Amino acid sequence: MHFTSETRIDDILVEREFTFDGISGVLWTPASASHPSPLILMGQPGGFSMRRMLPRLRARARSSAEQGLAAVAIEQPGAGDRPPVPGAAQARADLRRAIEAGEQPAEEVIDRVILPLVERAVPEWQRALDELLTLPEIGDRAAFSGGVISIGIRLAAIDPRIVAAGLFAGSYVPRTILDEARRVTIPVHVLLQWDDEGNDRQRALELFDALGSTEKALHANMGGHTGVPPHAGEDAGRFFVRHLWDSRR
């Protein structure tokens, strides 16, 4: 992992760009911290470049830094200047066509959209964790937040360094990932937009039910995919503080 820039954004936030394995990323740490900071892996919507998401990522990172938490984003497979994921554009067009026609998308379409992304993104997040958790300013526990929910589920199911997950039920989840959800046992906080145009409510409720965690919360709010109210973000922030900090200090 190679840091390429460091910027003190303000009294709260330090922003550092890095690359590893040819992937670029940004690490945000609290400008002043007395302990190593637990780390939030900030997911992004599939296919969106990190540059496009940067203002929102930075705002989320600032909220985390105010709680003494570090946050990281990496360029997703197929996004920004990374090579496209084979078949991804076609798969997304097929999914969009089904949704716009008011149809339930076929399972094979959902699989084609999501699974190649999960298969690439999860090991990349794990490699990033290998590097980031060795930094002296970063603690030894991490949480996944937002982005493509299927990526969060697989990471939560397989990587013990992930101790909590804030999941956004804003995309279709393949049946195979639904099965993996049963093996998730860490605390999860699931956000659902009740009328999300990019997901099916009944499937989202089924997924929440499937999660194996004994501590799980579903927060459903009115509105579409992009209409998450500010107080829902604040609730999620408190969830991370409870599980990344409170059990330690």
Add this chain to the structure above:
Amino acid sequence: MHFTSETRIDDILVEREFTFDGISGVLWTPASASHPSPLILMGQPGGFSMRRMLPRLRARARSSAEQGLAAVAIEQPGAGDRPPVPGAAQARADLRRAIEAGEQPAEEVIDRVILPLVERAVPEWQRALDELLTLPEIGDRAAFSGGVISIGIRLAAIDPRIVAAGLFAGSYVPRTILDEARRVTIPVHVLLQWDDEGNDRQRALELFDALGSTEKALHANMGGHTGVPPHAGEDAGRFFVRHLWDSRR
């Protein structure tokens, strides 16, 4: 309305007992307040006496008082030393029998348990509001919190003094009340225990969907009827502060 006692519990809370129309109640107000306090109507589980619930009601009232809010509880129809609601004991036994047999309770049983209680409790809450909102230390807006959800729904649907409702989806809701839910337009915050043994999850989700409010949130947590986690109560507290205070000050 006749106040019969006044006790300063501590630096935060003043507790006053009162009677009106032969019904006893308790009003809690902040021990120091610079503005008239908005009022939270604290519902209780059907059939439970106020005396039995007092420690929990007082704890909820203290949390409210810390936010400058007043809170009130009144003895429910058929509870404590009030005459029983005709047919209520038989109806509850019939409901319990169906639930214990793992059956979906018949609509007529749900109606018999809930509707007589709603028909008596709602006008009593309205009479209490008539009196309480004229007190100089109480503001002109109120919210309903907890207790029997069907009572909260009807109050929210018909009384404009109720500006927000925190509802606990912990009891069966008659079909007629489900229809009334469509006419609720105030902000609502619905708490659902995912495996509540006293309710049916699918009916609770249907109810949430039916509520006519443009601002509504569903917070579902794991566990049974009595397993609401502390952070869920804190989220509900912030909901009341947002809607009873923040739009004013």
